Amino acid sequence: MKGKTLLTLSLASALTLWAGISLSQPPLNAQLRPELRPLSLSKLFQAGKLGELRLSQPDRFSTLTDLDGKLFAAAPRTVAALGDQGQVLRRFSVGIDRLSISGHAKNQLLLGDGARKVLSSLDTESGKLTELLRLDAVNDPGASQEPESALLKTGELTAVASNGKEVFVAMEAGFSSAIFKIDLATKRIISRGWAPGAEMSAMAFFQDGLYVLTGNGSQIARYTNQVEKTLDKIELPTDGVKGLALRAGELHVLTDNVSRISKFQVDRAVTDASKVRLNVDIVRKVDIRIPKIDWGRFLVKRYAVLICGDLAENFAGECFWNDTVWMYKALLNNGYQPENIFVLYGDGMDYASANPKYRHPSTVTDFPASPTWVNKVFDGLKNGDAANSLPKLDGNDTLFIWTFDHGGGGMNATLNLRGGSITDTDFANKLNAIPYASRAIFMQQCRSGGFIDNLANSKTFIVTACAATENAHPADTENETVGGKFYNHGEFNFHITSALDHLTITGGAINADSNGNGQVSARELAEWNRTHESQSETPVMNDGGPGNSFQFKK
Structure with missing residues (x-):
């Protein structure tokens, strides 16, 4: 014990993720093969891998989102509206190679241009593309705060999300990767936080929470609306997942080299905004009691x-x-x-x-x-x-x-x-x-x-x-x-x-x-x-x- 006793008080949480067998809402216990995945003493995740929906035209899709109960996928320079059977209903040419997408407002998708670091909206009825924000024009009223807003210029834009008024941008920069919440009207940073990983490939905002896909596409971390980390994480039963589409009790992602959409049934407690659990470091208290040691007896x-x-x-x-x-x-x-x-x-x-x-x-x-x-x-x-x-x-x-x-x-x-x-x-x-x-x-x-x-x-x-x-x-x-x-x-x-x-x-x-x-x-x-x-x-x-x-x- 190195001569020390630690007394701790921590907040425990338990989340459960269950996979649905297909898009037809089967019984929750159908063919269930759960794998327990304990991550720490403060939380427990459970996952089971079941089924997928094959896309009829994968089109090199690299990300996925939900808007108004409909799925949209994106490939370089293209956004596609998908039907219930995975078919492409409509394509939008957007001319963006390093593309990230998210729901934004009614009939509006938020698009991130990773090369130019520009955010735009796409009207899914008219197909009109409108520039919303250039990251180099963002103001920082708390310039001395960390993570530094300089990451908006030096980092790589990899994912976007929106709550309908403000936008969230994920900036990858090694261990200094970060997430920023920005008000579109004033172009000012509202809040910020260190990222849950160095590779954030997708984000989604749902019921007052921000969800971030990371861990080589194997983990989804939850933040509050103010970019505060919570205890909640969802461990997916596979890695390499792309895209993130959230609905009440449901989760859709691209799997199997993005040729399939996997649908998971998610415990509603995970997406219940009234049960947000702040990160353990906010509530953890430590009392350290250390006895005296006679250092003279050590020769080294x-x-x-x-x-x-x-x-x-x-x-x-x-x-x-x-x-x-x-x-x-x-x-x-x-x-x-x-x-x-x-x-x-x-x-x-x-x-x-x-x-x-x-x-x-x-x-x-x-x-x-x-x-x-x-x-x-x-x-x-x-x-x-x-x-x-x-x-x-x-x-x-x-x-x-x-x-x-x-x-x-x-x-x-x-x-x-x-x-x-x-x-x-x-x-x-x-x-x-x-x-x-x-x-x-x-x-x-x-x-x-x-x-x-x-x-x-x-x-x-x-x-x-x-x-x-x-x-x-x-x-x-x-x-x-x-x-x-x-x-x-x-x-x-x-x-x-x-x-x-x-x-x-x-x-x-x-x-x-x-x-x-x-x-x-x-x-x-x-x-x-x-x-x-x-x-x-x-x-x-x-x-x-x-x-x-x-x-x-x-």
């Missing part, structure tokens, strides 16, 4: 601080927890003592992963990953803090720092945390005040390169997932599926931790020891990542001196 003076501000529940694939506990276990495997590793994760409590690779027999998390606790831990390592079991470091100690969450800014960068963010200046002022012989810093968050100038010195090795002007990304291929559930990682994190652990998460052997001395240095970890990562980001390294001497030995 190697310390590590792991900081991850977001929650597994908030990102499809649960990468925030996956990478935190994997790094923790890798450090233990390399001789770090659990008492010398300080983990600041989410709201201060472990996540109950269904994957044994992301569980540990004892408690991993020590503190919440909030700005207050980051400052408190850094101050404790500088001055000593017996109440929180934080030792006072001296000039003989080594310090390993790892960070993960969303990030923003540029050369003036920020790290997002629970309840707020911390600037590169404030982070560095606290961290630089801690005594140490040498330190190695690894940062996964977007815009992490902006931290380097604040932290670099002759006793520091630092490497970041990306440059100050770039976004960091989830791994593209370095993921796994266990028990039918998808688990992912940060691209940077995957290669760094694999090299440190001498194994990939799937068990493949790794040898990053390029000089053959039997140990892996901080610099060798960075070089392994640089030569193996394949995402569109540029790792940035600054070695003030200890890159080769800061070594790990398994």
